[in-house]
Amino acid sequence: MLDKVGIAKRIAQEVKDGSYVNLGIGIPTLVANYIPKGLNVTLQSENGMLGMGPFPFEGEEDADLINAGKQTITEVSGTAYFDSALSFGMIRAGKVDLTILGAMEVSENGDIANWKIPGKMVKGMGGAMDLVAAAKNIIVAMQHVNKAGESKLLPECTLPLTGVKCIKKIVTELAVLEVVPGKGFVLLERAPGVTVEEIRKATAGKLVVEGEIPEMIID
Amino acid sequence: MLDKVGIAKRIAQEVKDGSYVNLGIGIPTLVANYIPKGLNVTLQSENGMLGMGPFPFEGEEDADLINAGKQTITEVSGTAYFDSALSFGMIRAGKVDLTILGAMEVSENGDIANWKIPGKMVKGMGGAMDLVAAAKNIIVAMQHVNKAGESKLLPECTLPLTGVKCIKKIVTELAVLEVVPGKGFVLLERAPGVTVEEIRKATAGKLVVEGEIPEMIID
Amino acid sequence: MNKVVNNAAAAIHDIQDGEVIMLGGFGLCGIPENCINALVNKGTKDLTCISNNAGVDDFGIGLMLKTRQVKKMISSYVGENAEFERQLLSGELEVDLIPQGTLATRCMAAAYGMPAVWVRAGVGTEVAIGKETRVFDGVEYLLEMAFKAKFAIVKAWKGDTHGNLIFRKTTRNFNMPMAMAGQITIAEVEELVPAGTLDPDHIHVPGIYVHRIFQGDNYEKRIEQRTVRQKK
Amino acid sequence: MNKVVNNAAAAIHDIQDGEVIMLGGFGLCGIPENCINALVNKGTKDLTCISNNAGVDDFGIGLMLKTRQVKKMISSYVGENAEFERQLLSGELEVDLIPQGTLATRCMAAAYGMPAVWVRAGVGTEVAIGKETRVFDGVEYLLEMAFKAKFAIVKAWKGDTHGNLIFRKTTRNFNMPMAMAGQITIAEVEELVPAGTLDPDHIHVPGIYVHRIFQGDNYEKRIEQRTVRQKK
Numbered sequence: 083m084l085d086k087v088g089i090a091k092r093i094a095q096e097v098k099d100g101s102y103v104n105l106g107i108g109i110p111t112l113v114a115n116y117i118p119k120g121l122n123v124t125l126q127s128e129n130g131m132l133g134m135g136p137f138p139f140e141g142e143e144d145a146d147l148i149n150a151g152k153q154t155i156t157e158v159s160g161t162a163y164f165d166s167a168l169s170f171g172m173i174r175a176g177k178v179d180l181t182i183l184g185a186m187e188v189s190e191n192g193d194i195a196n197w198k199i200p201g202k203m204v205k206g207m208g209g210a211m212d213l214v215a216a217a218k219n220i221i222v223a224m225q226h227v228n229k230a231g232e233s234k235l236l237p238e239c240t241l242p243l244t245g246v247k248c249i250k251k252i253v254t255e256l257a258v259l260e261v262v263p264g265k266g267f268v269l270l271e272r273a274p275g276v277t278v279e280e281i282r283k284a285t286a287g288k289l290v291v292e293g294e295i296p297e298m299i300i301d
Numbered sequence: 302m303l304d305k306v307g308i309a310k311r312i313a314q315e316v317k318d319g320s321y322v323n324l325g326i327g328i329p330t331l332v333a334n335y336i337p338k339g340l341n342v343t344l345q346s347e348n349g350m351l352g353m354g355p356f357p358f359e360g361e362e363d364a365d366l367i368n369a370g371k372q373t374i375t376e377v378s379g380t381a382y383f384d385s386a387l388s389f390g391m392i393r394a395g396k397v398d399l400t401i402l403g404a405m406e407v408s409e410n411g412d413i414a415n416w417k418i419p420g421k422m423v424k425g426m427g428g429a430m431d432l433v434a435a436a437k438n439i440i441v442a443m444q445h446v447n448k449a450g451e452s453k454l455l456p457e458c459t460l461p462l463t464g465v466k467c468i469k470k471i472v473t474e475l476a477v478l479e480v481v482p483g484k485g486f487v488l489l490e491r492a493p494g495v496t497v498e499e500i501r502k503a504t505a506g507k508l509v510v511e512g513e514i515p516e517m518i519i520d
Numbered sequence: 521m522n523k524v525v526n527n528a529a530a531a532i533h534d535i536q537d538g539e540v541i542m543l544g545g546f547g548l549c550g551i552p553e554n555c556i557n558a559l560v561n562k563g564t565k566d567l568t569c570i571s572n573n574a575g576v577d578d579f580g581i582g583l584m585l586k587t588r589q590v591k592k593m594i595s596s597y598v599g600e601n602a603e604f605e606r607q608l609l610s611g612e613l614e615v616d617l618i619p620q621g622t623l624a625t626r627c628m629a630a631a632y633g634m635p636a637v638w639v640r641a642g643v644g645t646e647v648a649i650g651k652e653t654r655v656f657d658g659v660e661y662l663l664e665m666a667f668k669a670k671f672a673i674v675k676a677w678k679g680d681t682h683g684n685l686i687f688r689k690t691t692r693n694f695n696m697p698m699a700m701a702g703q704i705t706i707a708e709v710e711e712l713v714p715a716g717t718l719d720p721d722h723i724h725v726p727g728i729y730v731h732r733i734f735q736g737d738n739y740e741k742r743i744e745q746r747t748v749r750q751k752k
Numbered sequence: 753m754n755k756v757v758n759n760a761a762a763a764i765h766d767i768q769d770g771e772v773i774m775l776g777g778f779g780l781c782g783i784p785e786n787c788i789n790a791l792v793n794k795g796t797k798d799l800t801c802i803s804n805n806a807g808v809d810d811f812g813i814g815l816m817l818k819t820r821q822v823k824k825m826i827s828s829y830v831g832e833n834a835e836f837e838r839q840l841l842s843g844e845l846e847v848d849l850i851p852q853g854t855l856a857t858r859c860m861a862a863a864y865g866m867p868a869v870w871v872r873a874g875v876g877t878e879v880a881i882g883k884e885t886r887v888f889d890g891v892e893y894l895l896e897m898a899f900k901a902k903f904a905i906v907k908a909w910k911g912d913t914h915g916n917l918i919f920r921k922t923t924r925n926f927n928m929p930m931a932m933a934g935q936i937t938i939a940e941v942e943e944l945v946p947a948g949t950l951d952p953d954h955i956h957v958p959g960i961y962v963h964r965i966f967q968g969d970n971y972e973k974r975i976e977q978r979t980v981r982q983k984k
Contacts, residue, residue: 358980
């Protein structure tokens with residue numbers, strides 16, 4: 083079973099050399115720390131920046147330089163700034179290669195719900211609907227079950243949707259799964275020490291298990 | 302009867318303090334030379350510039366700095382550059398206060414034809430269709446009759462249109478006219494020494510003459 | 521072409537009760553602090569505010585919420601504000617939540633004279649309810665309308681007397697498309713310089729889009745999430 | 753993220769006969785001289801060129817017309833070229849004339865992932881023939897489709913190894929929207945610098961839009977209409 087860092091480390095393996103990546107808030111943000119050295123990866127922040135660096139050193143924070151999570155950050159070599167319209171323009175035009183974000187629910191056909199719980203205060207969808215509608219490749223980082231112990235991988239989402247048929251891959255504390263519309267959650271890898279049966283129990287949607295399922299390799 | 306400079310001088314009187322103006326090729330370009338001193342007027346060039354200055358001094362031409370007529374020009378204090386998409390964006394958004402351009406024909410309801418003569422090589426409409434479709438106020442600078450002696454102020458345009466119901470005012474070598482859709486060419490001023498009868502003879506469309514028509518004052 | 525006004529109070533003097541206004545910034549980054557304070561002082565009421573966020577309880581648009589000046593927020597994310605939540609739950613405040621990219625693009629549409637734009641965000645979700653949809657090349661889009669706001673209020677880093685604006689780092693955000701989208705655009709800047717001072721190649725918003733400009737003062741530039749790393 | 757290629761020949765090596773390409777510039781201002789020469793040398797044929805203008809007889813796209821490499825021009829104004837006129841009248845060359853702003857906006861639509869845009873230009877004229885029209889707020893618009901071009905070829909002033917571009921004066925023109933509109937964007941620059949050299953606030957086209965970049969040489973930068981005034 084993976085902790086949050088483990089999930090981030092596993093997702094980091096999906097990041098390709100030379101790619102542009104948008105990281106959501108939470109676990110996705112951690113992914114930046116584990117991108118293999120030697121890979122050239124540029125982080126896009128949808129508030130208007132390409133080439134997002136790490137947090138600043140204490141005392142070097144700049145109020146004019148934040149990421150989409152409103153955290154103080156830094157530049158890297160080759161950073162470019164732009165406005166919000168162009169930022170979502172490049173996302174829609176398919177220039178961002180990979181988006182990693184959290185979710186409350188994902189369905190068998192790749193629908194995602196991650197912005198609204200009826201009856202609770204709704205804070206807004208931010209840029210999530212734009213990102214899931216446009217990114218070429220979307221990976222969800224989330225816990226396999228919610229705090230009530232209910233599976234978040236469902237036949238159909240029960241919460242209001244953020245986007246439809248858009249999620250390609252899910253990495254949880256238990257497994258790596260590919261979402262194949264018309265087929266279901268195809269199990270690709272098990273977390274260290276986790277059995278297929280445990281994954282099956284935690285998955286409410288259709289789980290597809292084909293052949294031997296390897297254990298993830300995480301250093 | 303006015304010469305080209307006279308037409309330009311008369312149109313220059315229409316330019317308001319604090320306005321943004323786009324000048325077409327030909328007589329309209331001359332208007333810049335006669336804008337009354339003391340007025341703050343910013344010239345927009347649709348290839349991507351606000352704050353167009355005069356031609357450069359000999360030897361100071363810059364190939365990277367041209368106007369929409371592809372002529373070498375200069376900056377003024379407060380110039381800004383931008384791309385062609387934003388340039389037409391600001392035109393469409395109604396930020397340019399006045400457009401002055403030439404025409405082959407103008408109709409009683411304000412249609413204009415100025416880009417194509419069937420049977421002749423067509424060079425293209427350039428930015429004229431965009432400008433006439435979007436500018437808030439459009440003044441045409443042209444000769445009252447063509448080289449064959451035929452009126453260019455018509456009941457309806459005979460040439461392919463550039464835009465419909467868009468021309469507000471016309472200044473020719475003979476007259477200043479307002480175009481009032483449903484009414485016709487309302488005669489506002491006569492050129493020095495020109496009679497209403499001469500203007501009527503040169504105008505094929507409906508000419509509206511109300512009361513005494515004053516003579517233009519041009520210094 | 522001198523567009524300089526004396527201060528924030530002069531810049532916003534004719535914003536009436538019930539007006540629709542755009543306010544630039546992302547979170548607290550690049551917000552028009554001086555104009556917000558002036559609106560609080562003026563007490564303008566029943567405002568509809570188009571702004572990506574709603575500030576925090578004691579800063580930014582939160583100040584206008586506290587004084588009940590806002591009738592409606594049009595935003596993408598409003599999560600850092602307890603007073604906002606209270607007013608929303610009590611029904612005192614309307615909120616229209618729309619995707620962030622759609623928000624930006626509806627500003628841009630106004631800036632570029634487009635009446636409407638086709639966007640994918642929200643297709644198949646409740647955001648699509650009541651909206652026209654259309655398939656281009658096998659992909660479904662929603663028709664989203666350009667914003668119409670009488671006033672846009674933005675904050676830039678530098679500006680000149682002609683209204684040309686330059687932003688610094690991630691403050692361009694919504695300030696830039698909103699600056700170009702307002703029927704009347706008010707810009708406050710940290711440094712106001714004479715026309716001719718700024719490099720014409722560095723200008724982000726050409727002055728034709730800006731109607732009033734002034735140099736603000738006492739910028740707090742508050743940081744919402746101060747995240748740092750330790751020096752090793 | 754190093755996008756540097758050796759030269760124009762390497763940058764355009766995979767442009768095939770029959771391809772749709774965008775070429776930046778306005779008149780002869782800011783045209784990708786090196787890439788045009790490389791295309792002439794390579795002899796790529798049957799090209800559809802989206803470019804505001806068509807060069808002059810012995811410079812710019814005119815060089816590709818002379819060698820009969822262009823099947824179709826999509827432009828707003830093609831007037832300064834005798835060879836162009838000859839090929840057009842003889843039926844060797846197709847030409848699609850569209851309003852300049854529409855041309856720019858169809859590039860921008862591609863750059864921003866918009867499938868189509870509503871524009872007023874051409875309403876009531878022959879440009880509107882066969883196009884969908886629609887009235888918004890009492891004003892009629894045409895639906896114009898985003899361009900799809902496999903390659904965009906642009907010229908910038910400075911660029912870095914990540915593909916970030918900066919233009920000089922009126923050379924931004926069609927170079928900027930086209931740089932962002934190509935599926936594969938090739939940029940030639942007068943000065944190529946290491947990433948980190950350019951001020952991130954001054955970048956006109958972020959590198960994410962640029963796939964190949966090289967420092968060109970022997971720029972002629974020809975002037976089409978040399979207009980001057982005399983010193984008094």
